[in-house]
Amino acid sequence: xxxxxxxxxxxxxxxxxxxxxxxxxxxxxxxxxxxxxxxxxxxxxxxxxxxxxxxxxxxxxxxxxxxxxxxxxxxxxxxxxxxxxxxxxxxxxxxxxxxxxxxxxxxxxxxxxxxxxxxxxxxxxxxxxxxxxxxxxxxxxxxxxxxxxxxxxxxxxxxxxxxxxxxxxxxxxxxxxxxxxxxxxxxxxxxxxxxxxxxxxxxxxxxxxxxxxx
Amino acid sequence: xxxxxxxxxxxxxxxxxxxxxxxxxxxxxxxxxxxxxxxxxxxxxxxxxxxxxxxxxxxxxxxxxxxxxxxxxxxxxxxxxxxxxxxxxxxxxxxxxxxx
Numbered sequence: 217x218x219x220x221x222x223x224x225x226x227x228x229x230x231x232x233x234x235x236x237x238x239x240x241x242x243x244x245x246x247x248x249x250x251x252x253x254x255x256x257x258x259x260x261x262x263x264x265x266x267x268x269x270x271x272x273x274x275x276x277x278x279x280x281x282x283x284x285x286x287x288x289x290x291x292x293x294x295x296x297x298x299x300x301x302x303x304x305x306x307x308x309x310x311x312x313x314x315x316x317x318x319x320x321x322x323x324x325x326x327x328x329x330x331x332x333x334x335x336x337x338x339x340x341x342x343x344x345x346x347x348x349x350x351x352x353x354x355x356x357x358x359x360x361x362x363x364x365x366x367x368x369x370x371x372x373x374x375x376x377x378x379x380x381x382x383x384x385x386x387x388x389x390x391x392x393x394x395x396x397x398x399x400x401x402x403x404x405x406x407x408x409x410x411x412x413x414x415x416x417x418x419x420x421x422x423x424x425x426x427x428x429x430x
Numbered sequence: 431x432x433x434x435x436x437x438x439x440x441x442x443x444x445x446x447x448x449x450x451x452x453x454x455x456x457x458x459x460x461x462x463x464x465x466x467x468x469x470x471x472x473x474x475x476x477x478x479x480x481x482x483x484x485x486x487x488x489x490x491x492x493x494x495x496x497x498x499x500x501x502x503x504x505x506x507x508x509x510x511x512x513x514x515x516x517x518x519x520x521x522x523x524x525x526x527x528x529x530x
Contacts, residue, residue, distance in 0.1 A: 240477055243487070243501030244469070247459040250500075254459070263469030271474055 222248070222257035225265045232268035234277040276419050283415075287408050288356030294401035295352040301397060302345050341384055348377040348398065355405060364413055371406055378402045437516060440471050441479070448485070448505045449513035455490065455502035476503060484509035 226248050230241040244264045251260035272278030351374040358366045378398050385395055437445065447465045448456065462472055479485040483506055490502045505513060 237477065239487075239501070240473060242498070243458060244473060246492075246498040246500045247457065247469075249497060250457070250459040260459070260462075260469045263471070264473060265470070266468075267470035267472075267474045270470070271477070 218258050219252060222252070222261040225258070225261035229261065229264040229268040232265070232272055232278065232281075234275040236275065237271070276422070280412075280415055280419055284359055284362075284412055287412060288359050291352070291356045291359070291405055291408070294405060295349050297397060297401070298345070298349045298352060302342075302349065337384065341381070344377055344381055344384075348374060348381065351377060352401065352405065355409070359409065359412065362416065364416075367409055367413070371409060374402055374405065437512075440467060440475055442516060443467060444472070444475055444479070445484075445505070445509070445513040445516060448503070449510055449517075452505050452510050452513075455488070455504050457490075457500050457502055461503070479509065484512060 226245065229244065233241045248257065248260060248264070251257045272282055351370055355367065355370055355374070358370060381398065382395050443465050444461070444467065447461060458469070458472060458476070461467070462469055465472075467475075476485060476487070480487055480503075485503050486506050487501050487503050489499045491499055
């Protein structure tokens with residue numbers, strides 16, 4: 217078990233080093249086998265991991281990895297906020313006298329906006345919202361995988377879903393105030409993804425030739 | 431001192447260990463065992479010292495077949511000069527605290 221953990225730590229340490237340090241990753245790996253024979257693989261591997269993590273802010277690829285993880289974590293609240301809003305009745309309840317904050321807090325005496333005329337649209341609208349939530353929840357995953365094709369596809373789907381939601385909320389006379397949250401969430405997401413993609417393009421353009429170890 | 435600053439205690443330890451047998455190529459794990467430095471301290475230090483031209487590294491064929499080649503290190507002339515300068519320098523008491 218200890219050796220398996222050591223292998224995991226060693227693999228992480230190697231992945232944390234940038235392309236310029238490929239030789240050093242191989243050097244650490246070679247000494248790791250000596251540490252296994254010596255019976256101290258975990259101490260050696262965890263040390264290498266700590267060292268490699270401390271090196272990350274010093275190189276562009278490491279800074280990019282740290283930022284993309286922070287961004288991925290930062291995007292999760294968008295999906296979480298939409299889940300909370302949807303379970304509280306969005307967009308079928310009015311915001312009430314306490315506004316959106318009061319509505320999310322369960323105060324403000326919101327009233328149902330569904331009528332016999334628009335209630336038939338509620339199931340597809342609810343499906344659209346849950347689809348949007350899934351889209352927002354998947355985005356951090358694709359960002360961490362650096363799968364920019366999927367990120368781009370998801371950004372378009374999320375954008376289209378938000379616009380559709382916006383239109384239908386207006387057409388069905390539901391509370392448009394609530395659309396502020398998904399619109400802001402989408403804007404933040406698209407802007408952050410665009411910046412991240414541009415940054416990675418710059419890193420790739422400046423990288424030395426050869427396969428990446430990460 | 432290569433960058434104008436006084437070397438850290440860990441760097442002094444490494445300089446001391448490598449300068450003791452300056453012509454000998456040393457492996458990372460052997461240095462760890464000799465100096466007591468942790469791998470997480472030694473490797474970033476070696477990387478930076480190599481970047482600064484204080485340490486040279488080369489790949490060595492393994493002693494046993496089936497094992498990967500190992501990186502070996504020794505001080506460059508610049509590194510050795512630094513080690514000697516630091517040893518003689520009165521403003522580097524940390525050097526004397528080091529166990530070798």
